[in-house]
Amino acid sequence: MERVDYLIVGAGFAGSVLAERLHSIGKKVLVIEKRDHIGGNSFDYHDEAEVLVHKYGPHYFRTEYEEVKSYLSRFTEWIPHEYIIKASIKERLYSFPINRNTLNQFFGLSLKNEEEAKEFLDSKKEKIADPKNAEEQVLALAGKEIYEAFFKNYTIKQWGIHPTDLDASITARIPIRTNTDERYFGTSFQAMPKEGYHKIFENMLKDIPLKLNTDFNQVKEKIGYKKLIYTGPIDAFFNYRFGKLPYRSLHFIFKTLDKEYFQDYSQVNYPNEHDYTRIVEIKHATHQKCPKTTIVEEYPKDEGEPFYPIPRKQNKELYKQYQKVAEKLKNTYFIGRLAQYKYINMDQTVKSALDLFEKLKDED
Numbered sequence: 001m002e003r004v005d006y007l008i009v010g011a012g013f014a015g016s017v018l019a020e021r022l023h024s025i026g027k028k029v030l031v032i033e034k035r036d037h038i039g040g041n042s043f044d045y046h047d048e049a050e051v052l053v054h055k056y057g058p059h060y061f062r063t064e065y066e067e068v069k070s071y072l073s074r075f076t077e078w079i080p081h082e083y084i085i086k087a088s089i090k091e092r093l094y095s096f097p098i099n100r101n102t103l104n105q106f107f108g109l110s111l112k113n114e115e116e117a118k119e120f121l122d123s124k125k126e127k128i129a130d131p132k133n134a135e136e137q138v139l140a141l142a143g144k145e146i147y148e149a150f151f152k153n154y155t156i157k158q159w160g161i162h163p164t165d166l167d168a169s170i171t172a173r174i175p176i177r178t179n180t181d182e183r184y185f186g187t188s189f190q191a192m193p194k195e196g197y198h199k200i201f202e203n204m205l206k207d208i209p210l211k212l213n214t215d216f217n218q219v220k221e222k223i224g225y226k227k228l229i230y231t232g233p234i235d236a237f238f239n240y241r242f243g244k245l246p247y248r249s250l251h252f253i254f255k256t257l258d259k260e261y262f263q264d265y266s267q268v269n270y271p272n273e274h275d276y277t278r279i280v281e282i283k284h285a286t287h288q289k290c291p292k293t294t295i296v297e298e299y300p301k302d303e304g305e306p307f308y309p310i311p312r313k314q315n316k317e318l319y320k321q322y323q324k325v326a327e328k329l330k331n332t333y334f335i336g337r338l339a340q341y342k343y344i345n346m347d348q349t350v351k352s353a354l355d356l357f358e359k360l361k362d363e364d
């Protein structure tokens with residue numbers, strides 16, 4: 001039987017960063033990945049029309065962590081890009097997240113400065129001191145019209161659940177601005193990897209033993225290891241003993257078109273019209289020059305690949321049961337979005353992997 005210091009399950013950011021770091025200090029590492037590719041959900045590839053596409057939804061890299069930026073910069077150069085997203089309502093495009101331009105467009109106003117915008121929002125917002133769910137969160141910040149046009153149906157489409165039954169954190173992620181900042185994120189470093197995400201993973205894992213198409217459950221008895229780093233779903237690890245953790249999934253329809261661009265932005269959201277939530281044309285963010293384009297329509301669904309943990313109280317409690325038994329296991333580390341049942345961005349994933357490495361590096 002093979003025996004390694006670390007068996008690492010999953011070749012997304014959590015697994016790959018730890019594999020690279022542990023390998024760099026001489027640990028014997030083996031990475032197994034059940035898919036036929038590395039990169040986890042950040043995986044990208046060139047399709048038949050040579051367009052670089054993101055297989056599992058658009059991945060917009062951004063970070064405030066200097067440490068994460070400098071670590072990843074060992075494996076890639078960057079193309080600076082500030083992501084711009086629009087919301088399409090009755091065939092008109094609005095700035096999104098909501099900012100002063102959106103208010104002027106949507107309400108037919110000419111608010112000139114932050115004070116005027118704030119005053120206007122104050123006149124619209126509902127008096128809810130402590131928003132308890134995703135609906136109250138938006139009503140408390142921007143009022144009914146904004147909630148109904150931009151948030152209500154989008155949230156229902158995205159989650160299959162009414163906003164009153166979802167945590168306030170869902171809508172709190174999206175700011176309501178009084179300035180005219182058109183960027184989707186306020187983060188100071190926003191960029192795409194110059195040769196795509198897949199290249200980052202190739203560079204990270206280049207000298208590290210890796211088995212693709214290998215599911216942990218099928219090989220766990222056959223591989224000897226001292227320690228386990230597990231980045232798969234925590235409920236699956238424990239054979240769903242407390243029940244299945246609910247996830248929202250997505251169905252992607254890719255369409256290649258014989259024109260250079262389909263839309264003017266990398267993402268257009270459709271809060272109310274169509275069954276898809278958004279159309280992504282990642283070319284705008286990758287800055288790729290190519291005569292054809294590929295767009296992706298995203299249709300949320302219940303079954304399928306686990307993408308978004310559903311942020312509700314009962315799900316957090318179910319997760320806590322798993323977390324409790326996980327903490328008791330020796331030499332086993334649960335890390336990443338599936339193992340921690342938490343929506344985390346790529347930079348947060350890299351940061352927590354680097355932090356775990358700091359703890360592990362001095363152990364035997």
Ligand SMILES: Cc1cc2nc3c(=O)[nH]c(=O)nc-3n(C[C@H](O)[C@H](O)[C@H](O)COP(=O)(O)OP(=O)(O)OC[C@H]3O[C@@H](n4cnc5c(N)ncnc54)[C@H](O)[C@@H]3O)c2cc1C
Binds near residue numbers: 057216336
């Ligand atoms: C639709 C979507 C859009 C996103 N957009 C952004 C964005 O714009 N910006 C951003 O920063 N973040 C974004 N994210 C989040 C980003 O994908 C995560 O931060 C990142 O993927 C987390 O890395 P990870 O290693 O924890 O998980 P993953 O990337 O999911 O990797 C886990 C890996 O483990 C493998 N695995 C699971 N179970 C097993 C098993 N039993 N045996 C072997 N292998 C197994 C899986 O196949 C997978 O490859 C988005 C996520 C989604 C779903």
